[in-house]
Each structure stands twice: as C-alpha cells, then as structure tokens.
Amino acid sequence: MSEVIEQAQHVSKYTRNHPYQSTVTYNELLTAPGSEKETRHLVMSLEEGMTYTPGDAVGIVPENREEAVAEVLRVLGYRGDERVLDHYKVEISLEEALRTRLHIGKLARSSVNQLAKLAPESAGLKLMAGPDNKAKAEEYCWGREFVDLATDFPGLLKEPQQLFQVLARLTPRMYSIASSQAMHPDNVQVAVRVIRYESHGRQRQGVASGELGERAPVGAQLPIFLHANGNFRLPEDDSSPIIMIGPGTGIAPFRAFLEERQAMGHAGRNWLFFGEQREKLDFLYKEQLLGMQRDGVLTKLDTAFSRDQAAKVYVQDRMRERGTELYEWLEQGAYFYVCGDATRMAKDVETALLDVIALGSGGTLEHAAEYLATMKKQKRYQRDVY
Ligand SMILES: Cc1cc2nc3c(=O)[nH]c(=O)nc-3n(C[C@H](O)[C@H](O)[C@H](O)COP(=O)(O)OP(=O)(O)OC[C@H]3O[C@@H](n4cnc5c(N)ncnc54)[C@H](O)[C@@H]3O)c2cc1C
Structure with missing residues (x-):
C-alpha cells in the first residue's frame, strides 16, 4: 500500500461519530492574569499513525457541564434517570442525553419554533414563532440558553423524549491546529479562547471552550478527530514567501x-x-x-x-x-x-x-x-x- 493511502486511512479511522479518546498532556493560559481574554494552549495526545498537515483542524466532541444539565433537569421537573432514545434510537438516560447529545447552550430560533409547535396553546410562544416573528425570536434568543426558555415557558413538554424535537444535536467544535507534526510527532496542539459571559442574570460559558478551560486538566480524556483542510496549505514550492x-x-x-x-x-x-x-x-x-x-x-x-x-x-x-x-x-x-x-x-x-x-x-x-x-x-x- 502506498504511504499516502496508508496515511489517509489512519486519518479517517477516527471521525466525529467515532472519535479518538485523546489524553490532555498540557493545558495552560497563554494570556496573562488581568487580560480581558482567556486564551489557553492545549496539547492532546495522538495514537501512532494519526497524521495531520499544517492548516488542518481538530474536532473536539464536547459535553455540556453537569451544573447546566442539572439546572435544565430542575427547571423541567425531571430526575434525569428517565429513559429516552437518542438520535440512533439507542436507549439512554435523560441526564446522558442532556450532557452528551443535545445542544442546551446558546438558544436557537428553531428551539422556540419547535416548542411552539408542541404547545400551540402558549400565546407567548406564538408571538415569537414562525417566519413573521423572526426578529422578535432573535431578540429573545440573544444571550439566552434553553434553560431560560424552559423557565419562561414552563410545563409545556409532555414527555422527555420531546426534547429531541426541541433541541438541536450537540455538535463537535473545530479548532485550527497550532502545531506541526514535524516537531511534535505524537500530539496535536490548539489555542482556545474560552468564552464566558453573563447575561439575563446567569453566568454562561461556551460549551466546548468552557470545557477546555475548566474541565480538561492534564490527564483528562477528550474525544477528538482530525479534520483535513486542503484549502489552507503552505505553498507547494517551499521557497515561496x-x-x-x-x-x-x-x-x-x-x-x-x-x-x-x-x-x-x-x-x-x-x-x-x-x-x-x-x-x-x-x-x-x-x-x-x-x-x-x-x-x-x-x-x-x-x-x-x-x-x-x-x-x-x-x-x-x-x-x-x-x-x-x-x-x-x-x-x-x-x-x-x-x-x-x-x-x-x-x-x-x-x-x-x-x-x-x-x-x-x-x-x-x-x-x-x-x-x-x-x-x-x-x-x-x-x-x-x-
Ligand atoms: C475552522 C474553524 C477553526 C476554528 N479555530 C479556532 C481556534 O483556533 N481557536 C478558537 O478559540 N476557536 C476556534 N474556532 C471556533 C470554535 O470552533 C468554537 O466555535 C468556539 O470555541 C466557541 O465554541 P463554544 O462551544 O465554546 O461556544 P458555544 O457554546 O458554541 O457558544 C458560542 C456563542 O456564544 C455566544 N456569545 C459569546 N459571547 C457572548 C456574549 N457576551 N453575549 C451573548 N452571547 C455571547 C455567541 O453567539 C457565540 O457564537 C474555530 C472554528 C472553525 C469553524
């Protein structure tokens, strides 16, 4: 088998649906205390044979933080051990679904629309639903998360499974790779800006960057996959400026x-x-x-x-x-x-x-x-x- 084909196979062995369980070997601030930004440098281990090219990105499969999941469960009045079917019809607990499968972060207009469909009796939701009320819904969504929607419009879900209709899938986040494998053969490195802000009386965090900033210490496991970007490459002629x-x-x-x-x-x-x-x-x-x-x-x-x-x-x-x-x-x-x-x-x-x-x-x-x-x-x- 040619080296190129062999390499391509290694790259594609791990995907967003089948990520590699990487170990964090370094996670430190790049910004100094006092900065308005919190930017971190992370190093994550790779398995032998996993290769990338400068210009590629690494995908990180995030989890929602436990406190955020607990808050949603509390507001909805569920315990978390209720059984639901995930996107592949695999039965899991509601807690696991909210932590690993569903996007409970930044509120999307589609969630407002879907909840309005499930609860046509809600006059308040009707005012924000559909294409005619796009601007109103966008204004409402800004700075809010699903927990705010569930708090403002309580008691509308008939069963936990309906959350799969209301909430989008929790998707991986991409990070541009900050290292060259010619220098670091067995790891991949990234620079991550941690998103934190306060809005509508709650402390918020970016789902993935918050996890990388707070819950990914050295030794932690992170599901990752490499993502090739052929449109961002060093010149073929290495003497080009x-x-x-x-x-x-x-x-x-x-x-x-x-x-x-x-x-x-x-x-x-x-x-x-x-x-x-x-x-x-x-x-x-x-x-x-x-x-x-x-x-x-x-x-x-x-x-x-x-x-x-x-x-x-x-x-x-x-x-x-x-x-x-x-x-x-x-x-x-x-x-x-x-x-x-x-x-x-x-x-x-x-x-x-x-x-x-x-x-x-x-x-x-x-x-x-x-x-x-x-x-x-x-x-x-x-x-x-x-
Ligand atoms: C190809 C590619 C390469 C990338 N490379 C990098 C990289 O090298 N480094 C990096 O840090 N990121 C990079 N990103 C961005 C990264 O993928 C994530 O989007 C980013 O980390 C935020 O994800 P999150 O899950 O932390 O935040 P999310 O949970 O997705 O939330 C982010 C959202 O929060 C909202 N928000 C933020 N601040 C406020 C505020 N003050 N008030 C109200 N709402 C607010 C914004 O709408 C924002 O879109 C890259 C993205 C792509 C597509």
Missing part, C-alpha cells in the same frame, strides 16, 4: 506553518502580522515567535496591540503602514493567508489588502480586485475564518 495575518486565536495555524517551515528547513521567507488587545497580557506565543525571529525563521513580525495607545490599531492598519513592502512581497509571488474572526477582521483585512495592491500597482480598486482574483486562482489568497 508567505504573509500571515493572524490576530487573536487566528495565530494558531501560523504557529503550525512556522514550526513546519523551521523543522523542514524551508527556504521561503515568512511575515506574520499578529494583533490583540495588550502586548503585556495578550501577546500569544511571544517567546517562541521572538525566538523564531532571532533564528531567522520568522523574517518579519508586525504586531498591533489595540489597547496600548489612545487610538486603536489593528492588523489591517499595520498592513497599510507596510503597504509598499507588502506589495513587493506579493509581486515576488508571496502567498497571503488570513485566519481568525470572520465577522469583521477578515473583511477589514481584505479591504486593506485591496488598498495596498491599488496603491502599490498605481492602479484602480478594480485592478486590485482583478489582481486578488488572480491570486485566488493561483491559491495565493487563502482564508481560515470563523
């Missing part, structure tokens, strides 16, 4: 790229733009990045710490400041990568990139758009945004 825009946890795949290029001795130049709130508290992987800069692996490093001065500065501002050189790199065939926040950052970075191209080439924005389209065709503009 790369430009990486990775603010916040967007740094993760670029740490993997840099480790790979360091371990393999790739000749290509590497330029990283990193951004966060404060240099002292939020400079993720600072020591390693500065070390790579000293060793010449990281050719250029530009940082943007938005809260360190009166006027906010972001990665896209640094790109504009370095526009002339950035355009030179593009002209020399550089690949341009973006990872991190999809809602704002990715758009702002693209706008800045178009401006840099227009200015550098002395052309119009239309010309810049064509230039970028060509880069895309050549796979020289790749994004991993979420």
Whole structure:
C-alpha cells in the first residue's frame, strides 16, 4: 500500500461519530492574569499513525457541564434517570442525553419554533414563532440558553423524549491546529479562547471552550478527530514567501506553518502580522515567535496591540503602514493567508489588502480586485475564518 493511502486511512479511522479518546498532556493560559481574554494552549495526545498537515483542524466532541444539565433537569421537573432514545434510537438516560447529545447552550430560533409547535396553546410562544416573528425570536434568543426558555415557558413538554424535537444535536467544535507534526510527532496542539459571559442574570460559558478551560486538566480524556483542510496549505514550492495575518486565536495555524517551515528547513521567507488587545497580557506565543525571529525563521513580525495607545490599531492598519513592502512581497509571488474572526477582521483585512495592491500597482480598486482574483486562482489568497 502506498504511504499516502496508508496515511489517509489512519486519518479517517477516527471521525466525529467515532472519535479518538485523546489524553490532555498540557493545558495552560497563554494570556496573562488581568487580560480581558482567556486564551489557553492545549496539547492532546495522538495514537501512532494519526497524521495531520499544517492548516488542518481538530474536532473536539464536547459535553455540556453537569451544573447546566442539572439546572435544565430542575427547571423541567425531571430526575434525569428517565429513559429516552437518542438520535440512533439507542436507549439512554435523560441526564446522558442532556450532557452528551443535545445542544442546551446558546438558544436557537428553531428551539422556540419547535416548542411552539408542541404547545400551540402558549400565546407567548406564538408571538415569537414562525417566519413573521423572526426578529422578535432573535431578540429573545440573544444571550439566552434553553434553560431560560424552559423557565419562561414552563410545563409545556409532555414527555422527555420531546426534547429531541426541541433541541438541536450537540455538535463537535473545530479548532485550527497550532502545531506541526514535524516537531511534535505524537500530539496535536490548539489555542482556545474560552468564552464566558453573563447575561439575563446567569453566568454562561461556551460549551466546548468552557470545557477546555475548566474541565480538561492534564490527564483528562477528550474525544477528538482530525479534520483535513486542503484549502489552507503552505505553498507547494517551499521557497515561496508567505504573509500571515493572524490576530487573536487566528495565530494558531501560523504557529503550525512556522514550526513546519523551521523543522523542514524551508527556504521561503515568512511575515506574520499578529494583533490583540495588550502586548503585556495578550501577546500569544511571544517567546517562541521572538525566538523564531532571532533564528531567522520568522523574517518579519508586525504586531498591533489595540489597547496600548489612545487610538486603536489593528492588523489591517499595520498592513497599510507596510503597504509598499507588502506589495513587493506579493509581486515576488508571496502567498497571503488570513485566519481568525470572520465577522469583521477578515473583511477589514481584505479591504486593506485591496488598498495596498491599488496603491502599490498605481492602479484602480478594480485592478486590485482583478489582481486578488488572480491570486485566488493561483491559491495565493487563502482564508481560515470563523
Ligand atoms: C475552522 C474553524 C477553526 C476554528 N479555530 C479556532 C481556534 O483556533 N481557536 C478558537 O478559540 N476557536 C476556534 N474556532 C471556533 C470554535 O470552533 C468554537 O466555535 C468556539 O470555541 C466557541 O465554541 P463554544 O462551544 O465554546 O461556544 P458555544 O457554546 O458554541 O457558544 C458560542 C456563542 O456564544 C455566544 N456569545 C459569546 N459571547 C457572548 C456574549 N457576551 N453575549 C451573548 N452571547 C455571547 C455567541 O453567539 C457565540 O457564537 C474555530 C472554528 C472553525 C469553524
């Protein structure tokens, strides 16, 4: 059997429905105490033969926290030992269903709609149900979880099994891989921003990030699977230069790229733009990045710490400041990568990139758009945004 086929089989042996039981071997804060963010670095063991490529992601199959499950059971008036059939018609306890199968976190509009269908007598739910009341339902769902819906509209479920109609499936969460296997053959590493907030009088946590932040100490078992992402890859020609825009946890795949290029001795130049709130508290992987800069692996490093001065500065501002050189790199065939926040950052970075191209080439924005389209065709503009 060829090595490639053998590797592919190893990768696919574990899937979201049949994950690998990995052991957490490291779980520490990357941010310093006092930061508004809580970002952690986790290392998880792999079985021999499990392989990934920089640019891939790892899926983590989360569990809802016990307190959240207990609260839902209490509000619904169930004990937890009631029997239900899961999505595969396997009989399990209601407690297990709420912990491992059902999405009791962030409330979805579909849950409001489904509960309204099951309880047409509820006038309050009717006001939020259906396509005509989308905006009202969205407003209600914001910052709420299923427990709030069950509290506000009590006594509407006739039997525990109906929860499978009301609640979506608890799905795995993806994390960009932050390590290169050329450097760490037997583990996979991630940078996770732990989501915590307070809303409507309750303390909330992201389902998966909360688990990784609080309930995944060294030695804990986590069900994981590797997820290939062929659209986010280092250049085939390892002498090609790369430009990486990775603010916040967007740094993760670029740490993997840099480790790979360091371990393999790739000749290509590497330029990283990193951004966060404060240099002292939020400079993720600072020591390693500065070390790579000293060793010449990281050719250029530009940082943007938005809260360190009166006027906010972001990665896209640094790109504009370095526009002339950035355009030179593009002209020399550089690949341009973006990872991190999809809602704002990715758009702002693209706008800045178009401006840099227009200015550098002395052309119009239309010309810049064509230039970028060509880069895309050549796979020289790749994004991993979420
Ligand atoms: C390809 C890919 C790669 C990714 N890589 C990474 C990575 O490297 N690192 C990383 O940390 N994440 C990454 N993510 C995101 C990650 O998959 C999860 O979505 C993230 O960790 C949140 O999951 P959760 O289960 O903790 O939160 P959930 O339980 O899913 O809840 C998150 C939701 O909570 C809501 N929320 C958050 N704050 C508030 C607030 N203040 N008020 C009201 N509502 C709020 C938001 O609607 C948010 O969507 C990636 C995603 C994808 C698709």
